[in-house]
Amino acid sequence: MGSIFNKEALLSRLEGDEELAQAVVDVFISDFPRQLQALREAIENGNTKDAIRYAHSIKGASANVSAERLQAVALRLEKILKDGDIVSALENLPNLEEEFKKFAEFIKNPDEEL
């Protein structure tokens, strides 16, 4: 399923720019709650089209920071939504939130075992 945070992959994409990598991760973490909220509202309102787009951008943003597990969960959610399975999507939302928490925690304390 990949790692919580694949720092090597991120740095390699950014040509080793540590400062930029840190900035991207910070922006991602501060922006994520808003994105999650938008996705939740779209799912709860049954607005599948918007929900797919939000899941897609969460997947993209996760890929940008090499949050591999989070990216995988977002991808699964996007697929579920594309199948039109709103109930399943609602059930999967907490997983997404859970994975994000793990990611944010890992960034804060990278040395702790999770």
Next chain:
Amino acid sequence: MKNPPLILVVDDSKTDRLIIGNVLKKEGFSVIFAEDGLKAIEIALANQPDLILLDVVMPKLDGYKTVKLLKKRTSLVDVPVIFLSASDRLEDKVKGLDLGGVDYITKPVQSAELLARIRVHLKIKEYIERLQFLQREQLKNIEIVQRSILVKPEDVPKAGFAVYYNSLTGAGGDFYDVVEIGDNIYGFFLSDVTGHDLKAAFITSALKVIIKQNFNVINTLTDLFSSIQNILCPFMPEGMFLSAAAMKINRNTYNINYITAGHPPILIIDRNRNVKMLKTEADLLCAFSNASLSEHSGVFHKGDRILIYSDGLLEHENSKHLNIKQSIELIAMEAVKLWDLPLNLFVNRLVESIIGDKSNQKDDITLLAVEL
């Protein structure tokens, strides 16, 4: 191309804007951002970027719809658009390229790949701009040469003519000439070569030489057109031909010989505002190896006005709903209305009243008027 090149990044994702913006700025590019397709169009129109990076999945207007709208604007049609997308499906890439994208980069973006692709497309853009500049310069030079071979009314004042000449691109396919061929006898020639590029411009130069050598007292108009057929046509590129009209006017007797080949009819308007159309049944020159040629003649009166013109005066924005016959009638009608004006004013007003705004012009326009 701006220096440094200006790149518009269109992406609804904050992290993508941050990564791409930083990578580009670090390499010295100027960067502007838009968060959706609608804003992208607005910003692109206002800032004229050198290249656009365009995300596919976005709110409001997605990347595919955005590129379609961008490519409709003449100021933006040549700006290279590179798509950014998380999808690496072949059909998505092909769709992006079909719609006018020059490249496609899959997300998450690798900074090295992004920079390499941007550099390639900026280089191509620079080459295209340089090529376009050189072509424009070349056309300008041709225009100067062409204008210098076009005779002005003051060069042959006794011929009694006025002319309107406007080439669409600089290197025109229209050509006219007025020569003194005897005591008070003048030759008038007007032709329209298909196309208005460099080839057409060289052909008009060749026509100038042929007319100088062959438009004289000895040769008939039929001889003149035969000379064009025999001398020029063998050298014409495949698929190029010309229409032409010529007159020999004897200002002592008001006798006029005339010939037209695949050309709109010559119009004669007398003092009583009666209109006559003069035309001979000959095909376009150089279109057929054995075009049959014959000239006619008639005697007219002092004060009559004679118009020869290229078909740019027949085919323009205002003539969209007219057939050729109606377009010719329109010229005759307007000419009758403006008949009282002095000849040089008459030709300019006549073109103006027929075409309207210059932007309606679709082809080179030449109108030559002679007063007997």
